[in-house]
Structure formats: structure tokens, C-alpha cells
Amino acid sequence: MGSYILTRLLSAIPVLLGLSVIVFLIMAMIPGDPATAILGSYATPENVAKLNRDLGLDKPLVQRYFIWLGNMLQGDFGRSFSLNRPVLDEVAERFGATLVLAGTAFVICSALGVAAGVVSAARQYGAADKAITFAVLLGISIPSFFLGMMMILIFAVNLRLFPVSGMWPIYGARDAAALLRHLTLPALALSVVATGVIARLARSAMLEVLRQDFVRTARAKGVHERGVIWRHALRAAMVSIIPVLGIQAGFVLSGAVYIEIVFQWPGVGRMLVDAILKRDILLVQGGVVLVAACYVMFNIAVDVAQSLLDPRIRT
């Protein structure tokens, strides 16, 4: 098991190196340089050249890449010039906020999605199945940012049950209750599509398993239907559900970008969008590399979890 994890970790290195090259080249090729973005109307060639020199952007491309990579390997991700603070501080802070949001949404969509899928499968073609299938289709079809705006209008502006935006109250205690109040709408809006996708896949995975011999055997042995479904069948179905959860975790993480903008959640997605628009090169590069590293780690964790359930995968 240990060597399996080690192999997977080593394989992440070329992925991240390749990614660093790609994100660096994209930021180098994207039209419009940071000096122009900062100077706006005042971006004369002379002013741009001077500011680029001050920002250290006048060196050759290859040299700039290796300086960046070298600094990064020593843990120095540089300074964001649009926010005037170290990239690492900013990303760490914002990534924490994203993890809270995406993590909550992921828990909601996994629990609801799997539960809905199992119920659907157990009651195939029954009323519950039809109702769930309809709800799932609806959920998959609504864009999350639109749903988010509608939720703000109904629950925050009209009913005033929840705050419109932000992660913490401007005034008052920063406790779990305050966080929960701010988290409810964005986490729900973010989880809807993934819930639908997971529910559909969980349903078909369960249907597949329920047709198999060992289920019939379990039933024949007199195991209670609840035990058959939740203990025997679901465990077997989880082998094909877990990779879907892993993929959906990625979707939830990237979908958080829209939700963060709509709800002004101070997360890493909103940070990256702002950074790209301001051509904040180091913040974009550092942010993407750090987020990608986390995503790669998460995928490795998913693979490991799956190999625990199904030892054949390890070979």
C-alpha cells in the first residue's frame, strides 16, 4: 500500500511541472501586460517600459521562468502587485475560504446524491423514483450562478432570512452560527448540479448491483431489505460511485468560481478571476499551481480510497 501511494505521489511531479510551464506560458502570451493594466489610460510606452522594469518583467522569458520556479521550490511564490502582499498568504487565506464552501457543498451533494440514487434504484419506476428523477433533471439543468442570484433575491432580499453576500458578518461575533448563516445559500447553490449528477450515477450503479447474484443470495438468506440495500448493495456500488465523487469534487471546486462571484465569497476562484483581469502574473501562476497541487493530492486520495475498497486496483 505504501509503495502504491509513493508511486502515485511521484507521478504528480511531472504533472505539476508541466502545469507550471503551461500557466507560465499562457500568462506570458496573453495580450495586455500588467503595466498596461495598472496604468490604464496613462499607459504610454514610456510609462509601461518603466513600470515593467520596476516589476522585473523586462528579463527574457526563460530566465523569468526559472527564477519563478527556483523561488517557488524554496517556498517563495513572490508578491502580488495588484494586492501588494505575498502570493502565498493570499492564496492560503482564500483557499481556506474555498475549501469551506466547496467542502460543505461536496458533503451535501455526496450525501444527498447517493441517498437519492439509492432510493431511486430501490424503488425503480415507483413514485419516489419518478419524483427524484424529475428533481435531478431540473437540478442539472439550472446554471448555478442563476440559481444563486434567485436564491439571493428570494431568501436574502425579500425574506431576509440570510445575508446577501460575504463569509463573515461585518459586525458581531465570527462564530460557527454566523458562518453557517453565510454559508447556507452559496453551499446549496453550488451543490445542486453535482447532487443531480451523483444521484443519476448512484442510481445506475445500484441498479447494476441489485441485479447480481449475491444480492439475491442475501435476500434468500433472509437479510432485511434495508440491510440488503444499504449494507450489501451500496458497499459494492460504492466502487463505481467513488470515482464519480472524485470527479464531482473537481467540478464543485471549479464551479465555486461562479458562486464565489455571485455571493462575493472571498475564495480562490474569485481571486483568480480578479488576478487574470488585472494581469497579476505571479498571483495567477502561484494560485493555479497551488490549487492544482491540492487537486492532484485529492485525486490521489480518491484513488487510495478506492483501492482500499477494491484491492484489484492496486496492481
Place this chain on the structure above:
Amino acid sequence: MTLLDLTRRTLMASAAALALGLGAAPVAAQTPANVLIVGQIAEPKALDPAAVTAVNDFRILMNVFDGLVRYKDGTLEVEPALATEWTISEDGTVYTFTLREGVRFHDGAPFDAAAVKFNFDRMLDETHPYHDTGPFPLAFFFSAVESVEAVDDRTVQFTLNAPYAPFLSNLAYPTGLLVSPLSVETHGADVGRNPAGTGPFRFVEWRSNEAVVVEANADYWDGAPALEAVVFRPITDANTRTAEMLAGGIDLMVEVPPVALSEFAGDGFTVHEQAGPHVWFLILNAKEGPFADKRVRQAANYAINKEALVNDVLEGTAEVAAGPTPPAFAWAYNEALEPYPYDPDKARALLAEAGAEGAELTFYVTEGGSGMLDPVAMGTAIQADLTAVGLNVRIETYEWNTFLGEVNPGLEGKADMAEMAWMTNDPDTLPFLALRTEAWPDKGGFNSGYYSNPEVDRLLEAARVATDQDERARLYKEMQAIVQEDAPWVFVANWKQNAVTNDRVGNFALQPSFFLLLDEVVKN
């Protein structure tokens, strides 16, 4: 028990838990009295006036810092602030300021001539020990400054390398706001997160992506503000900002999108409007193609229905522009100019005269950008108007920074026209940087359409070195008349900035400078 029973029970349990959670959540708390919550359009970059360029940052800075001079309330005319008076030498190159007595920075450091010298040396002198706390992108506002000398404690002298009339006005701009030297020495490059000025509010804290909090400076030299504190919240999404305003999460919202204005029409809200030194125009390529002919440029000015643009596309948030200088510069604005009327027949006649019927035009449109209002919708409406008089306009749309990268180096060989907008603090800036022959892109200016008229060049050079305001006004007015006739641009709109306050806020007024001044504001 069947499966369904279990699900039903689980469902009911979770519904109950959810309801409990809702019940426990109090309705969004009312914001406290005397604390003004401002909905800003973005997270500030830094609270260091020398280091920032965005109006969004200026809105905070103007309440924390003072400059030597400032704009008189409701105008763009300069009046004393931290300097009580000044003299200008006969040749216009030496400015001597007398400084206000007994003022201290928020961190306790005294405000004196040495502090003024420190601020300008830090920005302009590359050998200054704190020059590395930059970069200072707008330092060129003061590029005419050769030296700054502290004559004595209360007297500071600026020597310019040539007469430069906009100097005082630039001192009133946020780049001229004065920072406590002690705060720079203590915090180095992080001074932008630990600002100390002399202004009506002192900095308290900056919670990244949540809020910047400032509190009243009881010792303010111009009288302590009425508010206890101001909280600036960055809310980048305009729809969310509108929702926060409607829900009572903020008391004051700037830059209300035109389509959202109707939401605030009822009781409980006040919409504020103020024309500012902004002009939205189309750069026409006067070097090559159809617009090299003045008649075609004039035809474009006649063909575009500017009334419809400002009333229908911009929902009345702008006024039709007559020439290159916005009316907000009241003293320098030529009142005699009438905007080009909407006259498609005249446009067709001019096009026929110039033999330009059916000409193919490439039109650069941006997706957004500072001061660009609603550029895609405006571009489309303009295209339709030009098509109606027989021109074939092809639109190319770019993201703002890409757009600047295409337009600023000049339109030659690429396009015939491009959208553009400027907000400036002095009537000198825009025409000097964008209409002179010496300001063609290859010479480092913004004259991307290659307009050239020796008479305009002469007037602008003369206005820049004249220190008498009446003389400057006469020169600018003459320049505007010539430029309007030559039509190097299509003059489209002057934006009225807007803001909304709720009924708890009083004594608020927008300034023509586009700055947000809160020292007089009250909140119940």
C-alpha cells in the same frame, strides 16, 4: 419497517434540523448608527496614495489622507488644505507653500516641511532609501518637479524644470496625498496595509476581501467628522451590490448599473448624480482610410444618435458631449459649443461629397473597462447608426487590457475607429496626451488616431505654461472650437457618476472630481 419509512423519517429529521437552523438564525442584523457601510466595486490594491491608480482606491484614500491643496466642495478648483497659502514665481517654475500649524499624522508624527519633502522624494528620487516601497505608476504627474526643499519647518519649495500649469491641480489629485514618513519607515513596502495620514478618518483594520474599516479622527484640523466610523466593503458583482443595498447590508452604493436604477426609485433610497470630468468618444483614424477626410469624420458625428445612446442605452446616466473637454471643468469649458446634432441626411450628403459611400470600416469595441460605461451595447448602437447612413462597419471586440494593448500603440493598419473614455483632473491632461502631433503613439502619447493640427498644438503648449487661469481658459476654449470642427473623434457622452444612499444617510453629495468625501455625512 420498510425502506420508505426510513427515508421519510430521515427526511423529516433533516427538515426539522434545517428549520431549527433557520429559526436560530436571526434576521440580518441592522447595521449600527453612525457607522456608514459603503459598497465598493473592488478590493483596494493598497492604501498608499503614491502607489495606486484606481478610483476605487481613491474613494478610501481621500478620507484618510490630505494633500497640500484640495478641490473646493462641488468644483474642480483648487483651495488650501495642508498648505494655507502659496506663491508662484514670476516665471512659473518655483512654488512656495506655507504649511498649516499643529497638524499631526495619525501615528503621531508631526506634519512639517520635511514630511512633504520625504513624500515627493520617495516617489521621484530613485536614490531615496524608500523609493523601493513602490512602484509609483503615476509619479509622472510630478515629472516636472526638479527638486523639493524644506526651507524651514513650515515652508516648502518646489522647483519645476519648466512652467507647468496643471501642477496645483495634480497636487489635489490622490497621487499628491501625503503619507506619514514614520509609517513608511516602520512598515516599508507594507505601508499600503498600514496607512497613516492626516485626514478626517484614521485607519483601523483591513480584513482582506471583506472590509476596510476607518474611524473618526477627533483631532482633524478641519473639524471632526460626524460619523464614528466607515466600513468599505468590496462587492465586485454589480447585481450582488444592488442586492446588498436592497437588503440593508450597505448604506451607500457607488456605480449603480443603469439597469438597476429603477430598483431605487421608491421611498427609502436617494439616488445621487453628479457630472464629472469624463468624456466618452470614438477615436477616428485620421491617417488612412475614409476618416482621413474631415468630411467623413464630421459625417460620423452627424450620423450617430447620441441622444438615443445616453437616454436609451445608458438610461440617462450620461449627457451628450459637445467637444473634447467635459463641462465639469467649468472654468475651461467653451459654453458656446453645441453638440453635433443627429442629422443622418447631412451625414449622407457629406459622405457623398467625400465619395465615401459604402466604405468598409473596422471598429474596435471593448467589453468593459474603466469609465467605458456600457461599451458593447453602445458599440452595437453606433454600428447601427453608421450602417443607416451607408457605411459598412465591422466590430471587433476585445477584453479591456487586450483592447488597450491594441489601441494605445495606434490604429494604423488595423482599425478605422475605436471606443475610448478618459477621466482626468485637469483640462490639460486629455488633449495634451491625446490630441497633439507630439502625442502620436510612436512619440509616447495617446493620439492613437494621428490627429494633427499645428494651431491646436500651439494652443495646448501655450496653455500648459500659462499660470494665469483666465489666460488658460481662453486658450482651452479656442482649442475646443477647432477640435470640434476638425472632428478627430466622435464626441459621444459625459458620464454622470451615480450613487445610492438609504434613508438613514444624510448630508451626502457626490463630487465632480469622482472622489468620495465622507467627513460631513451623518447616519441615523
